[in-house]
Amino acid sequence: MKTSIATVSLSGSLVEKLHACAAAGFDGVEVFEPDLIACEHSPEEIRALAARLGLTLDLYQPLRDLEGVADDVFADNLRRAAATFATAGRLGIDTVLVCSNVATATIDDDAVSAAQLRQIGDVAADHGVRIAFEALAWGRFVDDYRRAWRIVELADHPAVGVCLDSFHVLSRGHDPADIEQIPGAKIFYLQLADAPALQMDVLSWSRHHRLFPGEGAFDLAGFVRHVLAAGYVGPLSLEVFNDTFRQTDPGRTAVHALRSLLWLQDALHLAPVADAKPPNGFDFVEIKAEDTSEVEVLLGQLGFIPGGRHRSKPVTLWQAGSARVVLNEQQARDEVPHVAAIGLQVPDADATSRRAADLMAPAAYRRTYASEQPFGSAVAPDGTELFWVTQPPTGTADWVSEFRDGVPAAGGPVHAVDHVNLTQPWQTTEDAVLFFTSVFGLSADDPTEVPGPTGLVRSQVLRTADGAVRIPLNVAPLAVADGSLAQHIAFACDDIVALARTARDAGLEFLSVPDNYYDYVAGRFGVDDDTVAALRELDLLYDRSPGSQGHFIHFYTRTVGSVFFEFVQRFDHYDGYGVDNAPVRLAAQRSRTRS
Amino acid sequence: MKTSIATVSLSGSLVEKLHACAAAGFDGVEVFEPDLIACEHSPEEIRALAARLGLTLDLYQPLRDLEGVADDVFADNLRRAAATFATAGRLGIDTVLVCSNVATATIDDDAVSAAQLRQIGDVAADHGVRIAFEALAWGRFVDDYRRAWRIVELADHPAVGVCLDSFHVLSRGHDPADIEQIPGAKIFYLQLADAPALQMDVLSWSRHHRLFPGEGAFDLAGFVRHVLAAGYVGPLSLEVFNDTFRQTDPGRTAVHALRSLLWLQDALHLAPVADAKPPNGFDFVEIKAEDTSEVEVLLGQLGFIPGGRHRSKPVTLWQAGSARVVLNEQQARDEVPHVAAIGLQVPDADATSRRAADLMAPAAYRRTYASEQPFGSAVAPDGTELFWVTQPPTGTADWVSEFRDGVPAAGGPVHAVDHVNLTQPWQTTEDAVLFFTSVFGLSADDPTEVPGPTGLVRSQVLRTADGAVRIPLNVAPLAVADGSLAQHIAFACDDIVALARTARDAGLEFLSVPDNYYDYVAGRFGVDDDTVAALRELDLLYDRSPGSQGHFIHFYTRTVGSVFFEFVQRFDHYDGYGVDNAPVRLAAQRSRTRS
Known part of the structure; x- marks a missing residue:
């Protein structure tokens, strides 16, 4: 029409x-x-x-x-x-x-x-x-x-x-x-x-x-x-x-x-927009910076296995279970580490590409050499690049073999990307929601507001029904300059207490959680003393769904550039993000920045 | 308590x-x-x-x-x-x-x-x-x-x-x-x-x-x-x-x-806060800049009479009727012209000073030499300085005689300051409202929103009941950097058409009003052709109160630094500010900035 x-x-x-x-x-x-x-x-x-x-x-x-x-x-x-x-x-x-x-x-x-x-x-x-x-x-x-x-x-x-x-x-x-x-x-x-x-x-x-x-x-x-x-x-x-x-x-x-x-x-079936099914899961997350070595140290302390350098680009791959982090130093002069791209696995990459084009999503341009796997691509309103490949029937996508040591990571506590949190300037928030829902068929949860020490952070989660892809969008308060609210990548793991202990022994610097928080967790949830002691010892955070057994343990690394990592374990179908802990995290991050 | x-x-x-x-x-x-x-x-x-x-x-x-x-x-x-x-x-x-x-x-x-x-x-x-x-x-x-x-x-x-x-x-x-x-x-x-x-x-x-x-x-x-x-x-x-x-x-x-x-x-009569009556009127407005000569040219074209230099400071006085503009080049390195201070006449300056102190208003410090008239002072939340003197029984305040040619201005079309419009950063708006209402006893009109070409401008008028003092506070849309929304001083005059014509002949550059505006004024208000022609010729704007004979003619100068002037004539008890014309003004100012 x-x-x-x-x-x-x-x-x-x-x-x-x-x-x-x-x-x-x-x-x-x-x-x-x-x-x-x-x-x-x-x-x-x-x-x-x-x-x-x-x-x-x-x-x-x-x-x-x-x-x-x-x-x-x-x-x-x-x-x-x-x-x-x-x-x-x-x-x-x-x-x-x-x-x-x-x-x-x-x-x-x-x-x-x-x-x-x-x-x-x-x-x-x-x-x-x-x-x-x-x-x-x-x-x-x-x-x-x-x-x-x-x-x-x-x-x-x-x-x-x-x-x-x-x-x-x-x-x-x-x-x-x-x-x-x-x-x-x-x-x-x-x-x-x-x-x-x-x-x-x-x-x-x-x-x-x-x-x-x-x-x-x-x-x-x-x-x-x-x-x-x-x-x-x-x-x-x-x-x-x-x-x-x-x-x-x-x-x-x-x-x-x-x-x-x-x-x-x-x-309304009135326009020739190609159909495409929602993504099956994350394929990779790319962090870009002039120098990614500080991120490499973090990933190493957290049990990620280096998958080697790309055969034609200054790009390295780190893997843990099905979680893949690509570190990109290509054309990144003066850039501090930040989430530059998200890779998705979709049922049919060509269908997604047709849909993205029909919905006027601008393509992302990356140099692709002969014999390298081509990706479908689009640029989100905030500038984050989205790439997609057809989900391989078994094993990993072909592009992984372009890395010299492209072996699958050994079994470890980390098994997948749980969610990728993108911070949005206030100008692109509505635009981003429509972009992700229309092009990728994600659904938008109701927005929430998280009180940070310098204002309310608006947060809205875009996700697939099964939770395999979850992309929370966070909008900073006005007084916080764009970009100073860091992005993060959350990884799902199986034994978070063991992971935290191993990481600490490897020298990982955790985001420090105040003692008062653990008194509060004990009082609010009635968590037993041994568990509280373990949480306190390892700077772990805790949440529980009202009226259910579903609970959540998670921790954060310090921020490198404008990105940090979160590690999460979901118990008994817990489906949230520990939103009540976000004020504690935001305060700790601010305190770190100012000290 | x-x-x-x-x-x-x-x-x-x-x-x-x-x-x-x-x-x-x-x-x-x-x-x-x-x-x-x-x-x-x-x-x-x-x-x-x-x-x-x-x-x-x-x-x-x-x-x-x-x-x-x-x-x-x-x-x-x-x-x-x-x-x-x-x-x-x-x-x-x-x-x-x-x-x-x-x-x-x-x-x-x-x-x-x-x-x-x-x-x-x-x-x-x-x-x-x-x-x-x-x-x-x-x-x-x-x-x-x-x-x-x-x-x-x-x-x-x-x-x-x-x-x-x-x-x-x-x-x-x-x-x-x-x-x-x-x-x-x-x-x-x-x-x-x-x-x-x-x-x-x-x-x-x-x-x-x-x-x-x-x-x-x-x-x-x-x-x-x-x-x-x-x-x-x-x-x-x-x-x-x-x-x-x-x-x-x-x-x-x-x-x-x-x-x-x-x-x-x-x-509640519970605290020892001194009583003071609201101001009787404006005493002066001060514009500060490293170089105020461009403002002097504007004022000259508009019939203001130079009242000479201050005997001890790099400050000049311009007068028209009871309107006094002080141009201050003292300690103003790198500053472009802006409204730095507002002077008020009050029934009892000492009472206002006691009330300001009791209400924790910070004092403004200015060098005052012996034999110069002292002012009461306070700094508004946006940094604008307020000064006050007791209203003289007749004639002008003593400080005017500190200027070498401090003679009263001859009769002319401009007779008083009508209002001073201060632009506020979003951070201080609520604070400013309480400051003006509590310290000076101004009342706050209901806020309105004016659509500008790049967003809504929030405007709230603080005023005395008789309208002798009117201070509209304007808050810029987020996308407009603080300070780029200009302040202005509006002067009341008796024969605005004659003033505009004289000023144009003297070379004044008016803010240019689009032709379409005059077609709209003719259609909306049924203004007769001769009046529309005069408005169009002189870039004058027009407003009328719904259901009354009260109407308003006004015009704007171009902006110098971050301040411009408005000249207004109120007919038949018109009590507004031509708010429906603000979008036209904002668009014209933006167009000028970009060309």
Whole structure:
């Protein structure tokens, strides 16, 4: 279907927004009136620019507070509407959005509103435009799309139809099924926005917290299905008021936005987006730095086995069970150790590559020599590179043999990557969630907030249903400069107490846990004295699921560059991440940095 | 009264928090359990540190989800409570906060809860502590302080009392008058927090948006009056969960917090804070820079009269009507023009100075020579300096005669400073509001949000009732680096069209307003063609109050350094700031910066 987006969804000037939408590949845009008012270019120039960029101008919006008023007020409103229709005409736009009255309505009567809309329709028709009447969720009298439709039906004017906005319908909990009662030809426009499940006044929710489809709690696919069943044939248009998108690069937001419409059309089987199954597990994690030797020391102390150097690149492989860490010193001048890439095993690498391309995920470019295994690739919004190979039927992926000592690691306590925690700048968080859910089919857990010593850290886990791939995304508080919140790789192990003891004997420096923590663990969970003593001796942390036997023991290494390691053991189906221990970790990490 | 604050209200480690609270002058603190758990120091060390700093440790908190449960769960809860009481004992704290059960309660029965609190009271007494039971606003069964008191009354145990928290009472709209039914001796603790009037779920509201007393919409003085009438004699303690204070300098937050308690006690006539009346008007505005000559050119073009150089300092005075601009090049190396100070005329400068000192406002230090007029002074949270003198009965303040050509300016279109707009970093916004309202008796209008091209700008006006002093505070969107949102000084004038024409003829560079804006003004307000033509010719902006004749014409200069000027004319009691034009201004300023 035709795709469109309201210019209010993006940051920048109107000209910048048009360029961003065209570059992303949108078919059209809705022009937000304040964007035009603040623009140095005339309506005719904007019309010509859009034509050159290949964008249609689909809607001019919004015209507010027109109907449900006394006659004298209405006369002035008609004049105001005429001026707006004239501007729309100069832009070459044939549809103007009219919102239900929120401020000046005094007459709560469908017949009056219909009669007034009919008069506005006459003026609109004189200007060669039509009006799409929308029930705002906080309209003074008209706050339900079914009432807006009743008024439009009463108005019975060819230039008067309705605009449907998923936010205004779903935020109020109104049943979208009744949309099918509206003749498709009278649905003049469709605006789409998702939103998180928040309990707050609907106006603030709408103005600050809308999201692109697939990022929130609304059933957008179900909503659109009703609209299509009604016979609507216009564009799928995004109108997303969001504090982040208002501020960040409009080019990136436009791609992100269009990806959300591809995801939505895929869910409705309307777009040719290739299917791909979610990943089976992690294949490797890559740490990149000019000098990775400090990481090598850590991995050695933790029982990882060096798998040798790559035959053509300054890259080394370290293995423990099925966990593989690639240390990359290629083109890494001045870089401190950080997670640069995540490798995944997928059921069909080619299918995943096709899906990633269809969803506009940018490819990552790495030099691949003849006879080396090619990877599928994509770059996540925060710059982390994702690679994937088809899961080998047995043994390890072919690329492992490109390393000189590419032997499988001997059995040891560490057996797999449990999760990879990526820290996100606030600018890319929503974008990253849609990227991982749409391209890789991961599901997004509800976000949580972890109190750190200098603010709340927002954390949201993206994962496969079976937990084989888990990628928590952490967003630092504002006061913490981007990047100073470290990433980490967590490894699953079988006997964490033995591993910790061996590592300590090998000289590993643990993240130090305060004594008070162990008094707390004993008191809160009633853990027996011997276990508490062992935890205390080895700087191990403990968690237990409420009302179950599931528990969790884990520990952290010190941070090297901007990455640290975690080692975890899950007992009795514990499925969390020890989130209550995160404040202790964050405080210890901060204390270390400052001492 | 004794003052206290919960450590959760501040950023940093527990040790940093204790130092900050002691330095600000608090009498005591509540220790938030997670702060202790994450702390490297033992409870005994914390107790000793607090003693050395002169702080009492007033409360250990919180102990959650204890009562209203089945017997087997309660047995474990008793064990957990005992461990917490032991820790409190090691800290030397005699009161532990017990919150009403939010997670595990299964029995909705006052008698059961009372019996369980009684048993907990026995264990507490064994440890030499008492428990203060608090109804959380989102408690599973107990969410009203009156019910918490009924349960405590039923428990009838000397170690069991209630804790009252203004947020939990007022956020639910519960009548605080019933507090007077509780015997004062059974109110074991009092926690205070203000909050803005938000419509959202009470848990999120509480966790993110609490404010210090005097900053929000709650009647804290009325609340405390009921608690005192009940006979409460414990500390006034602040518990403020706020996303900003969690992140920012704990030393500054602690002073800010204590100022709020001084303000509150002043409102209750409990503290010796000197009275002072609000200012009568602006006395001057000071712009500071290494080189102020570009500002001089602007002022000259706008009809300001140079009042000469100061006799002892590299400072010049420019006047127009009663508007005085001081240009200061003293100790300003590398500084671009910015608003450095605001001078106010007050009814009694000594009274304002005493009040500022009592409210812990830091003084600003300026070199004052013999025979120069001394000013009262304070530094606002954003660093802007405030000075004040007693309003002279007639004529101008004595300091004006310190300038060599200190003659009053001839009559001209500009007659006064209308408002001074200060841009705030996000870190100091709440602090600034309390500073201006408490020290100067300004009132705070409701905040608004202005859509700029790169995000929402939050704006809140602080003003005197008569509008003689108006100080809007603007907070930039995150993506805009601090300081890049310019400050401005607005001058009131009598014939703005004539002023604009004269200034243009004198070569003034106006902020350029897009043509589209004038089409919009004509359409929206039905302004006649001649007026629109004059507005368009001179880059003037227009606004009108809804449903009244009050209207507003204004224009902006280009920005010099980080300051620009606005000239305004208010017609027919227009009392606003042309806020709907702010997006046009912000877009034009951004466009200028980028071209």
